[in-house]
Amino acid sequence: xxxxxxxxxxxxxxxxxGSPGVGKSTSTSALVAAYRRRGMRVGVLAVDPSSPFxxxxxxxxxxxxxxxxxxxxxxxxxxxxxxxLGGLSWATPQALRVLSAAGCDVVLVETVGVGQAExxxxxxxxxxxxxxxxxxxxxxxxxxAGILEVADVFVVNKADREGSDSVxxxxxxxxxxxxxxxxxxxxxxxxxxxxxxxxxAAEVVxxxxxxxxxxxxxxxxxxxxxxxxxxxxxxIALTSLRVDxxxxxxxxxxxxxxxxxxDPYAAADELVASLDT
Amino acid sequence: xxxxxxxxxxxxxxxxxGSPGVGKSTSTSALVAAYRRRGMRVGVLAVDPSSPFxxxxxxxxxxxxxxxxxxxxxxxxxxxxxxxLGGLSWATPQALRVLSAAGCDVVLVETVGVGQAExxxxxxxxxxxxxxxxxxxxxxxxxxAGILEVADVFVVNKADREGSDSVxxxxxxxxxxxxxxxxxxxxxxxxxxxxxxxxxAAEVVxxxxxxxxxxxxxxxxxxxxxxxxxxxxxxIALTSLRVDxxxxxxxxxxxxxxxxxxDPYAAADELVASLDT
Numbered sequence: 302x303x304x305x306x307x308x309x310x311x312x313x314x315x316x317x318x319g320s321p322g323v324g325k326s327t328s329t330s331a332l333v334a335a336y337r338r339r340g341m342r343v344g345v346l347a348v349d350p351s352s353p354f355x356x357x358x359x360x361x362x363x364x365x366x367x368x369x370x371x372x373x374x375x376x377x378x379x380x381x382x383x384x385x386l387g388g389l390s391w392a393t394p395q396a397l398r399v400l401s402a403a404g405c406d407v408v409l410v411e412t413v414g415v416g417q418a419e420x421x422x423x424x425x426x427x428x429x430x431x432x433x434x435x436x437x438x439x440x441x442x443x444x445x446a447g448i449l450e451v452a453d454v455f456v457v458n459k460a461d462r463e464g465s466d467s468v469x470x471x472x473x474x475x476x477x478x479x480x481x482x483x484x485x486x487x488x489x490x491x492x493x494x495x496x497x498x499x500x501x502a503a504e505v506v507x508x509x510x511x512x513x514x515x516x517x518x519x520x521x522x523x524x525x526x527x528x529x530x531x532x533x534x535x536x537i538a539l540t541s542l543r544v545d546x547x548x549x550x551x552x553x554x555x556x557x558x559x560x561x562x563x564d565p566y567a568a569a570d571e572l573v574a575s576l577d578t
Numbered sequence: 579x580x581x582x583x584x585x586x587x588x589x590x591x592x593x594x595x596g597s598p599g600v601g602k603s604t605s606t607s608a609l610v611a612a613y614r615r616r617g618m619r620v621g622v623l624a625v626d627p628s629s630p631f632x633x634x635x636x637x638x639x640x641x642x643x644x645x646x647x648x649x650x651x652x653x654x655x656x657x658x659x660x661x662x663l664g665g666l667s668w669a670t671p672q673a674l675r676v677l678s679a680a681g682c683d684v685v686l687v688e689t690v691g692v693g694q695a696e697x698x699x700x701x702x703x704x705x706x707x708x709x710x711x712x713x714x715x716x717x718x719x720x721x722x723a724g725i726l727e728v729a730d731v732f733v734v735n736k737a738d739r740e741g742s743d744s745v746x747x748x749x750x751x752x753x754x755x756x757x758x759x760x761x762x763x764x765x766x767x768x769x770x771x772x773x774x775x776x777x778x779a780a781e782v783v784x785x786x787x788x789x790x791x792x793x794x795x796x797x798x799x800x801x802x803x804x805x806x807x808x809x810x811x812x813x814i815a816l817t818s819l820r821v822d823x824x825x826x827x828x829x830x831x832x833x834x835x836x837x838x839x840x841d842p843y844a845a846a847d848e849l850v851a852s853l854d855t
Contacts, residue, residue: 306841394842523836530842531832535823537846542819546812555808559800564583565671565807569814576853 305402312344312401313513316426317411318451323434324458328496328505329411333369335502336407344376344400344408348393376400393425394533407509424532427525428453428512430505433472435464452489454508460493460501469493487515542576549575582679589621589678590790593703594688595728600711601735605773605782606688610646612779613684621653621677621685622646625670653677670702671810684786701809704802705730705789707782710749712741729766731785737770737778746770764792819853826852 315332319325329345336343369375378396393410400408410426431452457468472491490508494501516522554568563571592609596602606622613620646652655673670687677685687703708729734745749768767785771778793799831845840848 303841303844306835307838526836527829527832530835530845531828533842534831534835534845534849535820535828537842538823538849539816539820541846541850543812543816546815551808551812552804554811555804558583558807558811559803561584564580565810565814567580568807568811569818572811572815573818 305398312397312405313407313428313509314397314426315407315409315509316429317409317432318429319432319434319456320437322437323432324496325411325432328430328432328456328458328494328502329409330368331494331496331499331502332409332505333375334499335506337369337372337374338503339506341406342374342376342404344403344405345378346393346396346400346408346410347377347379348410348412376403376405394529397425425529427516427522428509430454430456430509432456432458433468434459435462435468453487453512454505455489455491456501456505457491457493458496461495465493486519487512545576546572582675589674589682590684590705590786591674591703592684592686592786593706594686594709595706596709596711597714599714600709601773602688602709605707605709605733605735605771605779606686607645608771608773608776608779609686609782610652611776612783614646614649614651615780616783618683619651619653619681621674621680621682622655623670623673623677623685623687624654624656625687625689653680653682671806674702702806704793704799705786707731707733707786709733709735710745711736712739712745730764730789731782732766732768733778733782734768734770735773738772742770763796764789822853823849 317325317329317332326347329347333343333345369377378400397408397410429451431454433455434457455472457465457472459465469491476489476491490511492501492504492508494505496502513522516525549572551572554563554572557563558565558568594602594606594609603624606624610620610622646654655677674685674687706728708731710732711734732749734742734749736742746768753766753768767788769778769781769785771782773779790799793802826849828849831840831849834840835842835845
Protein backbone atom coordinates (compact mmCIF):
# COMPACT_ATOMS: atom_id res chain seq x y z
CA UNK A 302 0.00 0.00 0.00
CA UNK A 303 2.90 2.36 0.71
CA UNK A 304 4.27 1.59 -2.75
CA UNK A 305 0.89 2.17 -4.36
CA UNK A 306 0.16 5.44 -2.55
CA UNK A 307 1.82 7.83 -5.03
CA UNK A 308 0.13 6.11 -7.99
CA UNK A 309 -3.33 5.67 -6.51
CA UNK A 310 -6.28 8.01 -6.51
CA UNK A 311 -6.27 9.11 -10.13
CA UNK A 312 -9.10 6.93 -11.43
CA UNK A 313 -12.61 8.27 -11.61
CA UNK A 314 -14.77 6.04 -9.38
CA UNK A 315 -18.31 5.45 -10.66
CA UNK A 316 -20.85 3.53 -8.56
CA UNK A 317 -23.75 1.62 -10.12
CA UNK A 318 -26.60 0.46 -7.96
CA GLY A 319 -30.20 -0.66 -8.41
CA SER A 320 -32.64 -3.42 -7.52
CA PRO A 321 -32.12 -6.95 -8.83
CA GLY A 322 -33.43 -7.22 -12.39
CA VAL A 323 -32.86 -3.66 -13.57
CA GLY A 324 -29.91 -4.77 -15.70
CA LYS A 325 -26.88 -3.67 -13.70
CA SER A 326 -24.42 -6.14 -15.23
CA THR A 327 -25.63 -5.50 -18.75
CA SER A 328 -25.37 -1.76 -18.14
CA THR A 329 -21.89 -2.12 -16.70
CA SER A 330 -20.86 -4.07 -19.77
CA ALA A 331 -22.33 -1.40 -22.08
CA LEU A 332 -20.52 1.35 -20.15
CA VAL A 333 -17.24 -0.55 -20.39
CA ALA A 334 -17.69 -0.71 -24.16
CA ALA A 335 -18.52 3.02 -24.33
CA TYR A 336 -15.44 3.98 -22.30
CA ARG A 337 -13.25 1.66 -24.38
CA ARG A 338 -14.46 3.41 -27.55
CA ARG A 339 -13.05 6.61 -26.04
CA GLY A 340 -9.73 4.87 -25.46
CA MET A 341 -10.02 4.82 -21.68
CA ARG A 342 -8.87 1.96 -19.46
CA VAL A 343 -11.65 0.57 -17.32
CA GLY A 344 -11.74 -1.38 -14.07
CA VAL A 345 -14.87 -3.16 -12.86
CA LEU A 346 -15.52 -4.16 -9.25
CA ALA A 347 -18.68 -6.22 -8.78
CA VAL A 348 -19.46 -6.30 -5.07
CA ASP A 349 -22.09 -8.66 -3.76
CA PRO A 350 -23.27 -7.48 -0.36
CA SER A 351 -26.06 -10.06 -0.19
CA SER A 352 -23.99 -13.08 0.75
CA PRO A 353 -22.66 -12.67 4.28
CA PHE A 354 -22.59 -16.44 4.74
CA UNK A 355 -21.46 -17.96 1.49
CA UNK A 356 -18.83 -15.41 0.59
CA UNK A 357 -19.77 -16.29 -2.98
CA UNK A 358 -18.95 -14.05 -5.90
CA UNK A 359 -21.12 -13.03 -8.80
CA UNK A 360 -20.50 -15.86 -11.19
CA UNK A 361 -23.48 -14.99 -13.35
CA UNK A 362 -22.20 -11.47 -13.79
CA UNK A 363 -18.76 -12.62 -14.70
CA UNK A 364 -20.28 -14.61 -17.49
CA UNK A 365 -22.09 -11.56 -18.78
CA UNK A 366 -18.83 -9.60 -18.75
CA UNK A 367 -17.03 -12.17 -20.85
CA UNK A 368 -17.07 -10.09 -24.01
CA UNK A 369 -14.46 -7.87 -22.33
CA UNK A 370 -12.41 -10.74 -20.89
CA UNK A 371 -9.70 -10.64 -23.54
CA UNK A 372 -9.40 -6.83 -23.67
CA UNK A 373 -6.26 -5.86 -21.75
CA UNK A 374 -7.67 -2.37 -21.19
CA UNK A 375 -10.34 -3.90 -18.93
CA UNK A 376 -9.83 -5.27 -15.39
CA UNK A 377 -12.69 -7.18 -13.78
CA UNK A 378 -12.94 -8.33 -10.19
CA UNK A 379 -15.89 -9.84 -8.31
CA UNK A 380 -15.90 -9.48 -4.55
CA UNK A 381 -18.16 -10.79 -1.84
CA UNK A 382 -18.90 -8.56 1.07
CA UNK A 383 -17.59 -10.05 4.26
CA UNK A 384 -17.23 -9.04 7.86
CA UNK A 385 -19.47 -7.37 10.36
CA LEU A 386 -20.15 -4.06 8.77
CA GLY A 387 -22.74 -5.16 6.24
CA GLY A 388 -22.74 -3.73 2.78
CA LEU A 389 -19.56 -3.20 0.87
CA SER A 390 -16.45 -5.19 1.52
CA TRP A 391 -13.64 -3.80 3.62
CA ALA A 392 -11.36 -4.70 0.77
CA THR A 393 -13.20 -2.48 -1.72
CA PRO A 394 -11.11 0.69 -1.11
CA GLN A 395 -7.91 -1.34 -1.45
CA ALA A 396 -9.10 -2.91 -4.69
CA LEU A 397 -9.99 0.59 -5.97
CA ARG A 398 -6.48 1.76 -5.15
CA VAL A 399 -4.88 -1.20 -6.94
CA LEU A 400 -7.00 -0.69 -10.06
CA SER A 401 -6.20 3.01 -10.04
CA ALA A 402 -2.48 2.36 -9.65
CA ALA A 403 -2.72 -0.20 -12.47
CA GLY A 404 -3.63 2.63 -14.80
CA CYS A 405 -7.41 2.52 -14.94
CA ASP A 406 -8.92 5.85 -15.92
CA VAL A 407 -12.28 4.86 -14.53
CA VAL A 408 -13.43 2.15 -12.12
CA LEU A 409 -17.06 1.02 -12.20
CA VAL A 410 -18.22 -0.35 -8.83
CA GLU A 411 -21.40 -2.37 -9.26
CA THR A 412 -23.50 -3.45 -6.29
CA VAL A 413 -27.06 -4.53 -5.62
CA GLY A 414 -29.11 -1.77 -4.09
CA VAL A 415 -30.19 -3.45 -0.89
CA GLY A 416 -30.36 -1.88 2.53
CA GLN A 417 -27.48 0.46 3.10
CA ALA A 418 -25.22 -0.74 0.28
CA GLU A 419 -26.36 2.15 -1.90
CA UNK A 420 -25.42 4.64 0.77
CA UNK A 421 -22.00 3.04 1.11
CA UNK A 422 -21.42 2.98 -2.63
CA UNK A 423 -22.21 6.69 -2.74
CA UNK A 424 -19.58 7.34 -0.10
CA UNK A 425 -17.01 5.40 -2.14
CA UNK A 426 -17.84 6.77 -5.57
CA UNK A 427 -17.17 10.13 -7.20
CA UNK A 428 -20.34 9.70 -9.22
CA UNK A 429 -23.23 7.37 -8.36
CA UNK A 430 -25.57 5.97 -11.00
CA UNK A 431 -28.92 4.64 -9.81
CA UNK A 432 -30.53 2.24 -12.28
CA UNK A 433 -34.26 1.74 -12.59
CA UNK A 434 -36.39 -0.19 -15.05
CA UNK A 435 -40.07 -0.09 -15.97
CA UNK A 436 -42.50 -2.53 -14.42
CA UNK A 437 -40.65 -3.02 -11.16
CA UNK A 438 -42.58 -0.60 -8.98
CA UNK A 439 -39.35 1.29 -8.54
CA UNK A 440 -40.95 4.71 -8.76
CA UNK A 441 -42.37 4.63 -5.30
CA UNK A 442 -39.65 2.44 -3.87
CA UNK A 443 -37.03 4.90 -5.02
CA UNK A 444 -38.31 7.49 -2.62
CA UNK A 445 -38.59 4.98 0.20
CA ALA A 446 -35.16 3.50 -0.10
CA GLY A 447 -33.44 6.85 -0.07
CA ILE A 448 -31.85 6.36 -3.49
CA LEU A 449 -32.90 9.87 -4.45
CA GLU A 450 -30.37 11.00 -1.89
CA VAL A 451 -27.46 9.12 -3.41
CA ALA A 452 -28.10 9.40 -7.17
CA ASP A 453 -25.91 11.75 -9.19
CA VAL A 454 -27.35 10.34 -12.41
CA PHE A 455 -30.52 8.29 -12.91
CA VAL A 456 -30.47 5.63 -15.62
CA VAL A 457 -33.82 4.23 -16.75
CA ASN A 458 -32.85 0.99 -18.42
CA LYS A 459 -35.01 -1.24 -20.63
CA ALA A 460 -36.37 1.99 -22.13
CA ASP A 461 -37.85 0.02 -25.04
CA ARG A 462 -40.37 -1.52 -22.66
CA GLU A 463 -43.76 -0.17 -21.81
CA GLY A 464 -43.80 2.07 -18.77
CA SER A 465 -40.37 3.65 -19.12
CA ASP A 466 -41.88 7.08 -19.76
CA SER A 467 -43.86 6.88 -16.55
CA VAL A 468 -40.71 5.90 -14.61
CA UNK A 469 -39.01 9.02 -16.01
CA UNK A 470 -42.07 11.12 -15.16
CA UNK A 471 -42.18 9.77 -11.59
CA UNK A 472 -38.48 10.49 -11.14
CA UNK A 473 -38.84 14.04 -12.48
CA UNK A 474 -41.72 14.64 -10.13
CA UNK A 475 -39.82 13.31 -7.12
CA UNK A 476 -36.72 15.27 -8.04
CA UNK A 477 -38.81 18.41 -8.30
CA UNK A 478 -40.17 17.80 -4.80
CA UNK A 479 -36.91 17.39 -3.00
CA UNK A 480 -33.90 18.24 -5.06
CA UNK A 481 -31.20 18.63 -2.44
CA UNK A 482 -28.80 19.63 -5.19
CA UNK A 483 -30.61 22.72 -6.40
CA UNK A 484 -28.40 24.67 -4.02
CA UNK A 485 -25.31 22.85 -5.23
CA UNK A 486 -25.84 23.68 -8.86
CA UNK A 487 -26.05 20.05 -9.99
CA UNK A 488 -29.39 18.95 -11.42
CA UNK A 489 -29.63 15.15 -11.42
CA UNK A 490 -30.10 14.06 -15.04
CA UNK A 491 -32.22 11.12 -16.17
CA UNK A 492 -30.89 9.04 -19.07
CA UNK A 493 -32.87 6.35 -20.88
CA UNK A 494 -30.95 3.28 -22.05
CA UNK A 495 -31.39 -0.12 -23.63
CA UNK A 496 -28.21 -1.61 -22.25
CA UNK A 497 -28.61 -4.95 -24.00
CA UNK A 498 -28.18 -3.11 -27.31
CA UNK A 499 -25.72 -0.52 -25.97
CA UNK A 500 -28.23 2.28 -26.58
CA UNK A 501 -27.74 5.31 -24.37
CA ALA A 502 -24.40 4.18 -22.95
CA ALA A 503 -22.55 7.07 -24.63
CA GLU A 504 -25.04 9.54 -23.12
CA VAL A 505 -24.51 8.02 -19.67
CA VAL A 506 -20.75 8.41 -20.06
CA UNK A 507 -21.31 12.03 -21.15
CA UNK A 508 -23.29 12.71 -17.99
CA UNK A 509 -20.65 11.00 -15.83
CA UNK A 510 -17.99 13.19 -17.42
CA UNK A 511 -20.15 16.29 -17.00
CA UNK A 512 -20.68 15.43 -13.33
CA UNK A 513 -16.95 14.83 -12.90
CA UNK A 514 -16.17 18.22 -14.41
CA UNK A 515 -18.68 19.86 -12.08
CA UNK A 516 -17.22 18.04 -9.05
CA UNK A 517 -13.71 19.15 -9.96
CA UNK A 518 -14.57 22.77 -10.71
CA UNK A 519 -16.65 23.15 -7.55
CA UNK A 520 -13.96 21.64 -5.32
CA UNK A 521 -16.27 18.79 -4.36
CA UNK A 522 -14.13 16.06 -5.93
CA UNK A 523 -11.33 16.83 -3.49
CA UNK A 524 -13.80 17.02 -0.61
CA UNK A 525 -15.33 13.66 -1.47
CA UNK A 526 -11.97 11.98 -1.78
CA UNK A 527 -10.74 13.38 1.52
CA UNK A 528 -13.94 12.20 3.19
CA UNK A 529 -13.46 8.77 1.64
CA UNK A 530 -9.83 8.54 2.75
CA UNK A 531 -10.82 9.69 6.24
CA UNK A 532 -13.45 6.92 6.45
CA UNK A 533 -10.91 4.34 5.35
CA UNK A 534 -8.15 5.53 7.71
CA UNK A 535 -10.66 5.57 10.55
CA UNK A 536 -11.84 2.04 9.74
CA ILE A 537 -8.26 0.74 9.71
CA ALA A 538 -7.49 2.51 12.99
CA LEU A 539 -10.62 1.11 14.64
CA THR A 540 -9.77 -2.41 13.47
CA SER A 541 -6.32 -2.11 14.96
CA LEU A 542 -7.72 -0.66 18.20
CA ARG A 543 -10.24 -3.50 18.38
CA VAL A 544 -7.38 -6.00 18.36
CA ASP A 545 -5.71 -4.05 21.19
CA UNK A 546 -8.94 -4.02 23.17
CA UNK A 547 -9.40 -7.78 22.76
CA UNK A 548 -5.91 -8.37 24.11
CA UNK A 549 -6.58 -6.24 27.15
CA UNK A 550 -8.58 -6.58 30.33
CA UNK A 551 -11.84 -7.13 28.45
CA UNK A 552 -12.75 -10.55 29.84
CA UNK A 553 -12.24 -9.49 33.44
CA UNK A 554 -14.31 -6.36 32.92
CA UNK A 555 -17.05 -8.40 31.21
CA UNK A 556 -17.17 -10.81 34.14
CA UNK A 557 -17.59 -7.87 36.53
CA UNK A 558 -20.44 -6.53 34.35
CA UNK A 559 -22.19 -9.92 34.47
CA UNK A 560 -21.73 -10.05 38.25
CA UNK A 561 -23.37 -6.63 38.53
CA UNK A 562 -20.26 -4.96 40.02
CA UNK A 563 -19.81 -2.63 37.08
CA ASP A 564 -22.02 -1.12 34.39
CA PRO A 565 -20.89 -1.51 30.78
CA TYR A 566 -20.13 2.20 30.34
CA ALA A 567 -17.80 2.31 33.32
CA ALA A 568 -16.23 -0.92 32.05
CA ALA A 569 -15.68 0.65 28.62
CA ASP A 570 -14.00 3.66 30.25
CA GLU A 571 -11.63 1.36 32.12
CA LEU A 572 -10.95 -0.58 28.95
CA VAL A 573 -10.08 2.55 26.96
CA ALA A 574 -7.88 3.80 29.81
CA SER A 575 -5.97 0.50 29.70
CA LEU A 576 -4.97 1.07 26.08
CA ASP A 577 -1.30 1.78 25.53
CA THR A 578 -1.14 3.80 22.32
CA UNK B 579 -26.79 2.19 33.81
CA UNK B 580 -24.63 2.27 36.97
CA UNK B 581 -27.81 2.16 39.07
CA UNK B 582 -29.21 -0.72 37.04
CA UNK B 583 -26.03 -2.82 37.12
CA UNK B 584 -26.65 -4.69 40.38
CA UNK B 585 -30.22 -5.54 39.31
CA UNK B 586 -29.57 -6.44 35.71
CA UNK B 587 -28.64 -9.75 34.19
CA UNK B 588 -31.09 -12.00 35.95
CA UNK B 589 -33.65 -12.40 33.18
CA UNK B 590 -33.46 -15.35 30.85
CA UNK B 591 -33.02 -13.97 27.31
CA UNK B 592 -34.80 -15.94 24.58
CA UNK B 593 -34.32 -15.03 20.91
CA UNK B 594 -36.96 -15.80 18.28
CA UNK B 595 -36.09 -15.60 14.63
CA GLY B 596 -37.44 -16.87 11.32
CA SER B 597 -38.43 -15.77 7.84
CA PRO B 598 -41.36 -13.40 7.29
CA GLY B 599 -44.62 -15.31 7.41
CA VAL B 600 -43.67 -18.13 9.78
CA GLY B 601 -45.72 -16.57 12.56
CA LYS B 602 -43.13 -14.97 14.83
CA SER B 603 -45.44 -12.44 16.43
CA THR B 604 -48.21 -14.97 16.97
CA SER B 605 -45.67 -17.36 18.49
CA THR B 606 -44.27 -14.64 20.73
CA SER B 607 -47.78 -13.87 21.92
CA ALA B 608 -48.47 -17.56 22.62
CA LEU B 609 -45.18 -17.87 24.56
CA VAL B 610 -46.04 -14.79 26.61
CA ALA B 611 -49.34 -16.43 27.56
CA ALA B 612 -47.59 -19.71 28.43
CA TYR B 613 -45.05 -17.94 30.66
CA ARG B 614 -47.78 -15.90 32.32
CA ARG B 615 -49.66 -19.10 33.18
CA ARG B 616 -46.53 -20.12 35.12
CA GLY B 617 -46.60 -16.82 36.99
CA MET B 618 -43.48 -15.42 35.34
CA ARG B 619 -43.00 -11.79 34.33
CA VAL B 620 -42.25 -11.40 30.62
CA GLY B 621 -40.55 -8.70 28.56
CA VAL B 622 -40.85 -8.56 24.78
CA LEU B 623 -38.41 -6.74 22.50
CA ALA B 624 -39.46 -6.71 18.86
CA VAL B 625 -36.46 -5.59 16.82
CA ASP B 626 -36.89 -4.70 13.17
CA PRO B 627 -33.55 -4.89 11.42
CA SER B 628 -35.05 -4.37 7.98
CA SER B 629 -35.65 -0.64 8.17
CA PRO B 630 -32.33 1.18 8.23
CA PHE B 631 -33.89 4.21 6.58
CA UNK B 632 -37.32 4.66 8.06
CA UNK B 633 -36.47 3.81 11.63
CA UNK B 634 -40.02 2.49 11.72
CA UNK B 635 -41.24 0.13 14.41
CA UNK B 636 -43.35 -2.97 14.05
CA UNK B 637 -46.80 -1.51 14.25
CA UNK B 638 -48.45 -4.64 12.93
CA UNK B 639 -46.81 -6.72 15.60
CA UNK B 640 -47.83 -4.35 18.32
CA UNK B 641 -51.41 -4.81 17.26
CA UNK B 642 -51.06 -8.57 17.47
CA UNK B 643 -49.64 -8.26 20.99
CA UNK B 644 -52.59 -6.22 22.22
CA UNK B 645 -54.12 -9.07 24.20
CA UNK B 646 -51.26 -8.63 26.66
CA UNK B 647 -51.32 -4.83 26.70
CA UNK B 648 -53.22 -4.49 29.98
CA UNK B 649 -51.26 -7.22 31.84
CA UNK B 650 -48.78 -5.49 34.16
CA UNK B 651 -46.63 -8.61 34.19
CA UNK B 652 -45.84 -8.02 30.51
CA UNK B 653 -43.56 -5.32 29.06
CA UNK B 654 -43.52 -4.78 25.31
CA UNK B 655 -41.13 -2.63 23.31
CA UNK B 656 -40.68 -2.33 19.55
CA UNK B 657 -37.34 -1.10 18.32
CA UNK B 658 -36.01 -0.25 14.91
CA UNK B 659 -32.44 -1.12 14.14
CA UNK B 660 -30.41 1.98 13.45
CA UNK B 661 -26.83 2.85 12.86
CA UNK B 662 -24.08 1.44 10.74
CA LEU B 663 -23.69 -2.00 12.12
CA GLY B 664 -26.68 -3.60 10.41
CA GLY B 665 -28.82 -6.10 12.26
CA LEU B 666 -29.81 -5.56 15.83
CA SER B 667 -30.00 -2.16 17.39
CA TRP B 668 -27.20 -0.84 19.55
CA ALA B 669 -29.84 -0.09 22.13
CA THR B 670 -30.93 -3.73 22.39
CA PRO B 671 -28.53 -4.72 25.20
CA GLN B 672 -29.55 -1.64 27.18
CA ALA B 673 -33.22 -2.42 26.72
CA LEU B 674 -32.54 -5.99 27.87
CA ARG B 675 -30.87 -4.65 31.00
CA VAL B 676 -33.74 -2.31 31.77
CA LEU B 677 -36.32 -5.08 31.34
CA SER B 678 -34.26 -7.38 33.52
CA ALA B 679 -33.88 -4.74 36.23
CA ALA B 680 -37.62 -4.09 36.01
CA GLY B 681 -38.17 -7.62 37.26
CA CYS B 682 -38.75 -9.62 34.09
CA ASP B 683 -37.99 -13.31 34.55
CA VAL B 684 -37.70 -13.82 30.82
CA VAL B 685 -37.24 -11.46 27.87
CA LEU B 686 -38.30 -12.59 24.40
CA VAL B 687 -36.32 -10.86 21.64
CA GLU B 688 -38.11 -11.22 18.32
CA THR B 689 -36.43 -10.36 15.03
CA VAL B 690 -36.82 -11.19 11.36
CA GLY B 691 -34.28 -13.74 10.20
CA VAL B 692 -32.62 -11.77 7.44
CA GLY B 693 -28.92 -11.67 6.70
CA GLN B 694 -26.89 -11.66 9.84
CA ALA B 695 -29.64 -10.66 12.27
CA GLU B 696 -30.07 -14.28 13.31
CA UNK B 697 -26.39 -14.59 14.12
CA UNK B 698 -26.58 -11.43 16.20
CA UNK B 699 -29.69 -12.55 18.02
CA UNK B 700 -27.90 -15.78 18.92
CA UNK B 701 -25.04 -13.81 20.42
CA UNK B 702 -27.51 -11.80 22.53
CA UNK B 703 -29.76 -14.64 23.64
CA UNK B 704 -29.27 -17.42 26.17
CA UNK B 705 -31.55 -19.61 24.07
CA UNK B 706 -32.37 -19.08 20.40
CA UNK B 707 -35.60 -20.37 18.85
CA UNK B 708 -35.68 -20.69 15.07
CA UNK B 709 -39.20 -20.76 13.64
CA UNK B 710 -40.14 -22.51 10.43
CA UNK B 711 -43.47 -23.20 8.76
CA UNK B 712 -44.59 -25.61 6.05
CA UNK B 713 -44.85 -24.48 2.47
CA UNK B 714 -42.15 -21.83 2.61
CA UNK B 715 -39.27 -23.82 1.22
CA UNK B 716 -37.55 -23.34 4.53
CA UNK B 717 -36.11 -26.83 4.67
CA UNK B 718 -33.35 -26.15 2.19
CA UNK B 719 -33.05 -22.46 3.07
CA UNK B 720 -32.43 -23.34 6.68
CA UNK B 721 -29.15 -24.99 5.78
CA UNK B 722 -28.14 -22.16 3.47
CA ALA B 723 -28.81 -19.33 5.84
CA GLY B 724 -26.81 -20.86 8.63
CA ILE B 725 -29.76 -21.03 10.99
CA LEU B 726 -28.81 -24.58 11.89
CA GLU B 727 -25.79 -23.03 13.52
CA VAL B 728 -27.74 -20.69 15.75
CA ALA B 729 -30.83 -22.74 16.71
CA ASP B 730 -31.03 -24.11 20.23
CA VAL B 731 -34.66 -25.12 19.64
CA PHE B 732 -36.52 -25.50 16.34
CA VAL B 733 -40.20 -24.59 16.30
CA VAL B 734 -42.25 -25.78 13.34
CA ASN B 735 -45.28 -23.52 13.45
CA LYS B 736 -48.57 -23.91 11.54
CA ALA B 737 -48.25 -27.63 12.25
CA ASP B 738 -51.90 -28.13 11.28
CA ARG B 739 -51.00 -27.39 7.68
CA GLU B 740 -49.95 -29.87 5.08
CA GLY B 741 -46.21 -30.35 4.84
CA SER B 742 -45.30 -29.82 8.50
CA ASP B 743 -44.19 -33.43 8.86
CA SER B 744 -41.81 -33.08 5.95
CA VAL B 745 -40.33 -29.90 7.46
CA UNK B 746 -39.68 -31.86 10.67
CA UNK B 747 -38.20 -34.71 8.66
CA UNK B 748 -35.91 -32.35 6.70
CA UNK B 749 -34.74 -30.70 9.91
CA UNK B 750 -34.04 -34.09 11.58
CA UNK B 751 -32.05 -35.15 8.54
CA UNK B 752 -30.01 -31.94 8.46
CA UNK B 753 -29.39 -32.08 12.20
CA UNK B 754 -28.16 -35.64 11.83
CA UNK B 755 -25.71 -34.53 9.13
CA UNK B 756 -24.06 -31.73 11.01
CA UNK B 757 -24.98 -31.53 14.65
CA UNK B 758 -22.24 -29.37 16.10
CA UNK B 759 -23.77 -29.88 19.51
CA UNK B 760 -23.36 -33.64 19.70
CA UNK B 761 -20.09 -32.97 21.49
CA UNK B 762 -21.73 -30.46 23.79
CA UNK B 763 -24.40 -32.82 25.00
CA UNK B 764 -27.31 -30.67 23.77
CA UNK B 765 -29.47 -32.22 21.09
CA UNK B 766 -31.51 -29.52 19.34
CA UNK B 767 -35.20 -30.42 19.84
CA UNK B 768 -37.94 -29.82 17.26
CA UNK B 769 -41.34 -28.73 18.61
CA UNK B 770 -44.51 -28.51 16.50
CA UNK B 771 -46.90 -25.67 17.30
CA UNK B 772 -50.08 -23.99 16.12
CA UNK B 773 -49.35 -20.63 17.67
CA UNK B 774 -52.65 -19.06 16.62
CA UNK B 775 -54.41 -21.52 18.95
CA UNK B 776 -51.65 -21.59 21.55
CA UNK B 777 -50.94 -25.27 20.82
CA UNK B 778 -47.41 -26.38 21.66
CA ALA B 779 -46.45 -23.17 23.47
CA ALA B 780 -46.12 -24.99 26.81
CA GLU B 781 -43.83 -27.57 25.19
CA VAL B 782 -41.67 -24.78 23.75
CA VAL B 783 -41.38 -23.21 27.20
CA UNK B 784 -40.45 -26.64 28.61
CA UNK B 785 -37.63 -26.94 26.04
CA UNK B 786 -36.43 -23.39 26.78
CA UNK B 787 -36.31 -24.22 30.49
CA UNK B 788 -34.56 -27.51 29.79
CA UNK B 789 -31.99 -25.69 27.64
CA UNK B 790 -31.54 -23.08 30.37
CA UNK B 791 -30.91 -25.79 32.97
CA UNK B 792 -28.37 -27.43 30.66
CA UNK B 793 -26.64 -24.08 30.03
CA UNK B 794 -26.43 -23.38 33.76
CA UNK B 795 -25.22 -26.84 34.78
CA UNK B 796 -22.59 -26.96 32.06
CA UNK B 797 -21.23 -23.50 32.86
CA UNK B 798 -22.20 -22.25 29.41
CA UNK B 799 -24.73 -19.71 30.68
CA UNK B 800 -21.96 -17.80 32.46
CA UNK B 801 -19.70 -18.13 29.42
CA UNK B 802 -22.38 -16.79 27.06
CA UNK B 803 -23.17 -13.87 29.33
CA UNK B 804 -19.53 -12.93 29.74
CA UNK B 805 -19.09 -13.10 25.96
CA UNK B 806 -22.17 -10.91 25.53
CA UNK B 807 -20.97 -8.35 28.08
CA UNK B 808 -17.54 -8.33 26.46
CA UNK B 809 -19.10 -7.58 23.06
CA UNK B 810 -21.13 -4.76 24.53
CA UNK B 811 -18.24 -3.22 26.48
CA UNK B 812 -16.08 -3.44 23.37
CA UNK B 813 -18.75 -1.77 21.23
CA ILE B 814 -19.11 1.08 23.73
CA ALA B 815 -15.34 1.51 23.93
CA LEU B 816 -15.01 1.55 20.13
CA THR B 817 -17.78 4.14 19.84
CA SER B 818 -16.02 6.36 22.31
CA LEU B 819 -12.66 5.85 20.56
CA ARG B 820 -14.28 6.70 17.22
CA VAL B 821 -15.33 10.06 18.64
CA ASP B 822 -11.75 10.66 19.82
CA UNK B 823 -10.39 9.71 16.40
CA UNK B 824 -12.78 12.12 14.64
CA UNK B 825 -11.57 14.95 16.85
CA UNK B 826 -7.97 14.23 16.04
CA UNK B 827 -5.71 14.73 13.08
CA UNK B 828 -7.91 12.63 10.79
CA UNK B 829 -8.67 15.26 8.14
CA UNK B 830 -5.01 16.21 7.71
CA UNK B 831 -4.01 12.57 7.42
CA UNK B 832 -6.81 11.93 4.91
CA UNK B 833 -5.65 14.86 2.77
CA UNK B 834 -2.13 13.41 2.75
CA UNK B 835 -3.54 10.02 1.67
CA UNK B 836 -5.42 11.66 -1.20
CA UNK B 837 -2.29 13.54 -2.23
CA UNK B 838 -0.40 10.24 -2.33
CA UNK B 839 2.07 11.27 0.41
CA UNK B 840 0.90 8.57 2.79
CA ASP B 841 -0.78 5.19 2.52
CA PRO B 842 -3.91 4.62 4.62
CA TYR B 843 -2.21 2.07 6.91
CA ALA B 844 0.58 4.43 7.85
CA ALA B 845 -2.05 7.15 8.33
CA ALA B 846 -4.04 4.88 10.66
CA ASP B 847 -0.89 4.19 12.71
CA GLU B 848 -0.29 7.93 13.09
CA LEU B 849 -3.93 8.44 14.02
CA VAL B 850 -3.84 5.77 16.74
CA ALA B 851 -0.55 7.16 18.08
CA SER B 852 -2.21 10.59 18.38
CA LEU B 853 -4.85 9.23 20.76
CA ASP B 854 -4.54 10.44 24.33
CA THR B 855 -6.14 7.71 26.44
